[in-house]
């Protein structure tokens with residue numbers, strides 16, 4: 001008797017929170033006390049000994065339960081589907097999730113619901129890559145270009161990027177891909193570190209961590225700015241003295257400013273040669289970014305970690321509003337939408353320097369940047385993946401950094417799985433850490 005095809009039997013969800021606010025790790029001008037968190041999803045199947053698919057959305061504490069509720073709402077679309085069907089065509093599932101005629105009202109294609117879709121879609125890609133026995137970057141880089149184009153939703157994009165243009169980019173990207181795969185495995189992908197620059201760190205800690213970053217091989221660091229101009233001038237001076245003239249310093253305002261203020265503040269920091277100003281203002285203000293970019297050149301303008309979908313990225317590129325596109329693996333609707341954004345950036349010739357850090361964002365986004373190098377743009381010139389050195393120990397396949405570069409993952413999947421003991425400890429509010437924490441009983445997250 002032929003066996004029944006394996007099906008997805010469950011979409012398990014977990015509210016995971018880490019008490020990062022206690023050390024001011026992750027503190028910036030808009031987010032002074034984040035508890036880095038994940039709304040985490042696991043796709044279980046009835047395939048005997050078959051892998052599971054893992055995905056998540058990153059949040060910074062309160063509201064993670066809302067994100068988990070959004071994952072729940074997607075369950076009927078996923079449970080019962082055959083594993084073969086979803087892995088052969090994650091794009092079809094993605095379109096069904098985005099197109100849900102009632103859930104769509106909560107976006108469309110933005111915010112909590114869209115991020116939940118991203119988590120589920122990414123879990124499917126994790127499952128597909130595990131079944132294929134390949135790390136996701138390699139699965140994407142070796143995929144048929146026609147199939148990859150079929151994974152992209154070109155709705156609202158075709159005035160900037162057509163399926164034919166995307167296919168041309170991907171076909172051209174395949175030339176020399178084998179050599180680049182070898183180079184990637186041998187040398188990794190350049191990283192920069194944000195660890196020295198959190199706003200809550202004093203000058204001594206900034207000095208020590210910046211010196212350590214340079215000694216560890218990083219060629220770029222990043223400083224949070226935007227709370228107090230005098231402090232920022234002093235911190236930029238300290239950092240520049242420590243790293244010298246040749247290491248790049250990016251600065252990140254986390255959406256703190258109005259347009260005029262962004263221009264004034266960035267110009268005030270210009271003597272310390274910042275490489276880019278990141279998120280100077282609202283991530284929705286396309287024309288504002290364009291105005292800032294015109295005014296602060298040669299300082300580059302970067303944004304993307306809070307850009308909600310491919311359509312806003314399209315406008316940022318069409319209006320010449322950014323020098324650097326910062327994709328985030330867990331903000332938009334998953335791998336499929338990020339394929340669209342990578343190809344848009346490639347068409348406009350704008351480098352992609354992914355946003356990472358948080359919980360597991362480094363683990364995820366390295367795959368997308370490495371795919372871009374091997375099989376789209378073919379270059380790492382002026383491209384770096386953000387790196388922050390905390391919370392990696394909670395993942396079964398944590399990122400590896402050597403001499404300031406990400407090592408190419410070799411384990412099958414999307415590097416998205418949390419360790420079971422971390423889930424047991426940091427599930428909110430019932431995990432062993434939170435249950436033992438006096439603040440939890442009083443209803444505080446930290």
Ligand SMILES: [Mg+2]
Pocket residue numbers: 252254278279305355
């Ligand atoms: Mg940022």
